[in-house]
Amino acid sequence: MDMFEKCYQFSRANEVIAAGLLPYFRTIEENHGPVVKMEGKDVVMAGSNDYLGLTQHPEVIEAAIQAIRAFGSSCSGSRFLNGTSILHTQLEEELADFLGVEACLAFTTGFLTNQGVIATLVERGEHLLSDAENHASIVAGGWIVRARGGNVHRYATNNMSALENTLKKIPKDAPKLIVTDGVFSMSGRIVDLPALVRLAKAYGARVMIDEAHAAGVLGEGGRGTPSHFGLKNTDVDLTMGTFSKSFASLGGFIAGERRVVDYIKFNSQAFRFSASMAPGSVGAARASLRIIRREPERIERLRKISLEMRQGLKSQGFKLIESITPILPVIIGDDMLTFRFWKRLMDEGVFANAVIAPGVPSGMQLIRLSLIATYKQEHLDKILEAFRKVGKEFGLIG
Template sequence: MSSAGTGLDRAIGAELDGLREAGTYKRANVLRSPQGPVVEMEGRGEVLVLSSNNYLGLADRREVVEAGIDGLRRYGAGTASVRFICGTFEPHLELERELADFSGTEAALTYVSCWNANEAAIPSLTDESTVILSDALNHASIIDAIRLSKPARKVIYSHSSMDELRAGLESCEPGQRKLVITDGVFSMEGDLARLPDIVELAREHEAVVLVDDSHGTGVMGKTGRGVAEHFGLLGDVDVITSTLGKALGGAAGGYVAASEEVCDMLFQRSRPHLFSNALPPTVACSALEAVRVLRREPQLVERLHAITASFRSRLRERGFAPLDGEGAIIPIIVGETAFAIRFSQRLLEEGVFVTGFGFPVVPEGTARIRVQMSAALEDEHLDRALDAFERVGRELGLI
């Protein structure tokens, strides 16, 4: 080994030791069964999952899995190409038509992740005159996508501050393109973007609205079409980005849903589309089936809404103070990072998998336990989870 390599390893080793000492070193919990309400976890046996993005329980749904297997047989393992060379397969187009219709837009374009979709859309929609206005709590993929863009100016407004957004829009010069970017459901707070206000302000100032609805797709609105449906604004959001890796089957993949012109321009210009392989057809097939299951069974969304509301109020009855919210994310602020990690470890020992998040993912002193609901959780699972919460909450003095 070269001395430079050894030096690098030593420096990185010291950094990793720092993470271990701070109690923030991450270890993987290995699953031996499909993602579901109950999984088989290496070294722990059967564990209840209240921390996945499998909001509708479609990750191991028979039809979704079989559609993927069928896709694998018909189209092989992958595209072996980018989309515009020879990497566009029939299921890509079928899925994109379905996603556009589902999102209330003219068109859609898929990517291998929503991370990629954001990194495609945001720089491509930014020209040298553009002012980007972005919520301070937007997802990391939006933050990185903005870093890759070359706008005239950026305005990062405090979380959901419509006053700051208005002031930012008012500070723009005539003729500048204004791009307002927000998460639909904020992943660490579980709250929703103030979409009616954002859309109204954008109309007043002729701004473009981009909503990343990764945690809203399949979750918000009566039929799971996202925060736009929740607020009665389907068709009023210019650009929606979202993931296929959460409610819509959970495999991987993302998309941009927008006008024909925007999607065509992304096809022509967006770098993740031009320089990276397309979504494997097998994933496109299973995601397409996931959207179809959701259309056939809106009762999955109804159940998700019902159990989320009831779990939140039952946590309160047992002495916890979960944050308010309407999505399927229920954060419980516990204070220090080490405490959040200890709490989630104790819950796991009790057979309930819920992740604790601390600094630097969330501000110091606001570490939290993030509960995520899934329509696949049965009443008995929820009772069991609440009992474990109460036991651990009492033991650690949180309640």
């Protein structure tokens, strides 16, 4: 059979596309912060990870321009060779200082960071323990581990007895790495970090936490999940994060003990054989970090509107997965219904994300809102009104 036969036979999305209901790959024609132009119409963006609204901040834009002026549009090579600029090392030092850890290493994307760090650390015969709701990039790291003869254990999400049962089955002296999202990207739930850290200590496992949706969002000054629970980033062994969300840029990082970060720097294929973060991205990430440190009120506003919007949707009668993060998953419960609901929200001027299996278990299909700190009251009102109207139309609320 021809290698491309599967491509020619691929028809999964055709029916939904034909009905004009495909919620994915929609084109943004203009971006004005919380409002974007799509298909010729202004819509409130409620499906972006720009949690603090910094992608439109003049200081961030100017920093990206200045970085490009000084270092060009690309580093044209890997960090290992010609791709380390003084901007990269400054970003790493500033981030390590923010997180209160010894060292930090910036990768080209968040995906590569997870895949690369996990594949570098967990060797043949060693053990990776991974939450079932972890991001695809952690799963991809696990595939490499498995292919190289390591062991991958998936435990039920945020279920500490499932994690303990898994730990019990692994020989005591075998090297173990527990990897978990701090905030789970689909459900918006926060990991039970204090319990996870206690288990890790009791069973001699190392912990790596993915702070993609927690850095700049949770904890004191946006320091993330450990801080949310009154812990320090040194209470987990490794902190991973992305620059593509609160940091209004593109790239990823791993932070922790210097000797471990240095080991990853010299040994990770994903790090050594990818072109480094582009100068503009580094400039934008540094400026965002500066603003996060200087203006904690942005994080406060995000927290406040997250609680208000959650409360607003619940009082309209919608079912949400409980949490306190700016990720608001509204359960719809069926693929086509979710697509149709999504389309009607678009008609009403709101862009949100439709999430179906395998992103969530069947029956839990949902519309996921991700909120932005820079919304004005009119944007929040518009989102609530659109949900009220469409929810009634679909008989999901009374």
